[in-house]
Amino acid sequence: MADRSDRAGSSRRPMVLVLHGPNLNLLGEREPDVYGDLSLAEINRRIAARAEALGLGVRSVQSNLEGELVTEIQQARTWAAAVVINPAGYSHTSVAIRDAVAAVPIPVVEVHLSNPLAREDFRHADLVGAAARGVVSGFGWRGYVLALQAVADFLSDGEAPGSSGIGGRSAEIGPA
Numbered sequence: 001m002a003d004r005s006d007r008a009g010s011s012r013r014p015m016v017l018v019l020h021g022p023n024l025n026l027l028g029e030r031e032p033d034v035y036g037d038l039s040l041a042e043i044n045r046r047i048a049a050r051a052e053a054l055g056l057g058v059r060s061v062q063s064n065l066e067g068e069l070v071t072e073i074q075q076a077r078t079w080a081a082a083v084v085i086n087p088a089g090y091s092h093t094s095v096a097i098r099d100a101v102a103a104v105p106i107p108v109v110e111v112h113l114s115n116p117l118a119r120e121d122f123r124h125a126d127l128v129g130a131a132a133r134g135v136v137s138g139f140g141w142r143g144y145v146l147a148l149q150a151v152a153d154f155l156s157d158g159e160a161p162g163s164s165g166i167g168g169r170s171a172e173i174g175p176a
């Protein structure tokens with residue numbers, strides 16, 4: 001099975017897949033009053049810098065296609081210690097991405113730049129977030145670094161990759 005660490009240099013850093021869903025390739029020009037004026041490339045630079053500081057390796061991928069996001073999540077179980085995902089519009093509609101998140105034995109943290117709960121009713125349903133380890137919403141690009149910080153914390157606490165934490169979907173945490 002593939003390694004979950006970065007073999008670059010002498011370090012063996014836990015790897016994190018950062019997945020950006022549909023229309024996030026247009027960040028910077030897309031509704032900047034809602035999503036901010038940073039491009040996705042600039043956000044990815046900030047994610048990489050924070051990952052480096054936290055001792056994590058990161059691979060960032062953007063796709064407008066639901067099936068590609070499903071495949072990336074599935075494959076991450078063979079090489080990544082965790083996934084950070086902004087499923088964008090698919091958050092509210094995709095059973096397939098929700099099922100992929102539930103299928104993999106690694107923690108998945110969902111991020112939204114905006115706060116969907118403060119927006120239109122159709123954004124209040126979050127199928128993907130309901131299967132995730134946790135959700136960070138409403139802090140703009142900083143949500144990604146908050147998610148990375150959470151990943152670094154629960155990895156350094158020795159949380160098992162398959163654990164979904166308190167209130168999560170697995171029964172790994174319970175009475176002794």
Ligand code: DQA
Nearest residue numbers: 086088089112113114116123
């Ligand atoms: C989003 C919120 C979604 O409702 C929307 O469809 C997006 C971006 C966010 O990051 O705030 O595309 O996920």
